[in-house]
Amino acid sequence: xxxxxxxxxxxxxxxxxxxxxxxxxxxxIAFAYGVVTRYNPFIYINVxxxxxxxxxxxxxxxxxxxxxxxRNFRMFQFTTLLLSIVGLCCVWxxxxxxxxDASFVEVLSDFPYYFSRTTxxxxxxxxxxxGLPISGIVLYIFWVxxxxxxxxxxxxxxxKTGRAxxxxxxxxxxxxxxxxKIEKIPTRVIHAEEFIEMATRKGFAEFDAFEDVADExxxxxxxxxxxxxxxxDATYFFRVYYISHxxxxxxxxxxxxKTIMGFHTVSHGMLPKSLKK
Numbered sequence: 001x002x003x004x005x006x007x008x009x010x011x012x013x014x015x016x017x018x019x020x021x022x023x024x025x026x027x028x029i030a031f032a033y034g035v036v037t038r039y040n041p042f043i044y045i046n047v048x049x050x051x052x053x054x055x056x057x058x059x060x061x062x063x064x065x066x067x068x069x070x071r072n073f074r075m076f077q078f079t080t081l082l083l084s085i086v087g088l089c090c091v092w093x094x095x096x097x098x099x100x101d102a103s104f105v106e107v108l109s110d111f112p113y114y115f116s117r118t119t120x121x122x123x124x125x126x127x128x129x130x131g132l133p134i135s136g137i138v139l140y141i142f143w144v145x146x147x148x149x150x151x152x153x154x155x156x157x158x159x160k161t162g163r164a165x166x167x168x169x170x171x172x173x174x175x176x177x178x179x180x181k182i183e184k185i186p187t188r189v190i191h192a193e194e195f196i197e198m199a200t201r202k203g204f205a206e207f208d209a210f211e212d213v214a215d216e217x218x219x220x221x222x223x224x225x226x227x228x229x230x231x232x233d234a235t236y237f238f239r240v241y242y243i244s245h246x247x248x249x250x251x252x253x254x255x256x257x258k259t260i261m262g263f264h265t266v267s268h269g270m271l272p273k274s275l276k277k
Contacts, residue, residue: 004167004237004263006071015068019083025060026087029053034094037146050146054153057087061154066175071168080158084151091150167237167263169229176227176237180275183243184210185221192261195224195240199264204272218253220244226275227263236271237263 033053037046061080070076092115097107099118107114119139167176184207198204213221223241240260248254 002265004265006073007168007170008072009170010068010070010072010075012068015064015070015079018064018067019079021067022060022063022083023086025063026057026083027090029056029060030087030090031094034091035098037091038095038098050149051153053087053091054150055157057084057150058154058157061158066166069168069173069175077155077158080154081151084154088147088150167227169232169235171235172229172231174229174231176229176235178228178230180226182207182224182226182272182274183213183216183221184208184224185213185219186210190222190260192240195261196264199238199266199270203270208272208274216243218245222260224272226266226271236266236268238266239263 030053033049036049040046040049058080061076061083064070064079064083065076068079070079093104093107093111096102096111096114096118097104100107100114102114168174169176187210190207198207207222207224210222213219221243223243224238225241226236226238228236239262242258242260244256244258245253246256
């Protein structure tokens, strides 16, 4: 039993398939984003579209992660950065096409020329005569900030979710997708070291004896997630969260999720009896 560690491997053929699938998502959303930001006068709506665009690109890149069997976090980060830049280029291309009223083929044949025409125009933030005119260096600053967000949001989300959000069975060359959760209300605080001892020596009898969670939207409880490979059903992984619900400043109840320990391997003989094997 020990920490789950990525093997550092990936399948280049499957990755290319994943890239094609991801581009099938990124290209249309980049086109839509370019059109919306070209014609929409409301800056706050554009900001929402920017955040939404970044989240969708992150979702598209996650397809490469899964389909490509990527167990190398640096490769995943590099792929995210590369596809985010490709998406940014698609956004710029679409924007320029609609600004200069030319075809995609024309703009692609001489992009520097058409882009320079775009930069020489004046723009405004807001509607009609009340809009704030922007041009020159201010316009470049706007575009640079937008480019940083379009590329940075997917990269940030990848780093935020971190590595080993999924576990992989190296024996069967497939993701361990068969997940089960056990949620118990604690009678005392249990630290990560105790969970490790349960998984290696003592078993989960004490944890199984705790009261089951009746309402997931209230109270404080531990959540153990067990993942296994459906094919071999030999290797199990588990991680532990501590979930609590507290009122915020507005009096609304919010969930607070704290990671007690990341994925560890656990032998079949040490699995909780309440787990459906």
